[in-house]
Amino acid sequence: MVKRLMKKADMKVYKERLLALRARLRGDVSAMAEKALRDTGGESSTMPLHMADAGSDNFEQEFTLSLMANEGDTLQRIEGALERIEDGVYGSCEECAGVIPKTRLNAIPYTPFCVRCAEKLQS
Numbered sequence: 001m002v003k004r005l006m007k008k009a010d011m012k013v014y015k016e017r018l019l020a021l022r023a024r025l026r027g028d029v030s031a032m033a034e035k036a037l038r039d040t041g042g043e044s045s046t047m048p049l050h051m052a053d054a055g056s057d058n059f060e061q062e063f064t065l066s067l068m069a070n071e072g073d074t075l076q077r078i079e080g081a082l083e084r085i086e087d088g089v090y091g092s093c094e095e096c097a098g099v100i101p102k103t104r105l106n107a108i109p110y111t112p113f114c115v116r117c118a119e120k121l122q123s
């Protein structure tokens with residue numbers, strides 16, 4: 001079967017993203033927590049945290065953090081994606097061997113399936 005494969009240079013970009021993601025999930029939680037705080041801080045970061053309207057921001061940060069922590073099998077998927085990069089087949093759907101759109105890989109760099117197959121497998 002002929003596969004349309006992603007360029008090596010493009011794979012390298014995703015490899016670095018996956019490695020960064022893996023580092024976070026492997027327990028570099030403090031760095032991630034810091035990032036979450038920075039990302040939502042913005043220009044208001046100098047404001048005191050006890051201000052009344054800081055509540056919703058804190059909730060969103062906690063939500064982000066628990067979301068990351070709950071992704072139990074994400075680490076395994078990341079390992080799988082890194083293996084596919086090594087094999088040079090990253091970016092092809094494991095189910096139908098079709099091309100996984102980059103927009104999807106940008107959102108979920110460790111997904112082994114195209115949108116159609118992911119939906120099919122979920123149902």
Ligand SMILES: [Zn+2]
Pocket residue numbers: 093094095096097098113114115116117118
């Ligand atoms: Zn597919």
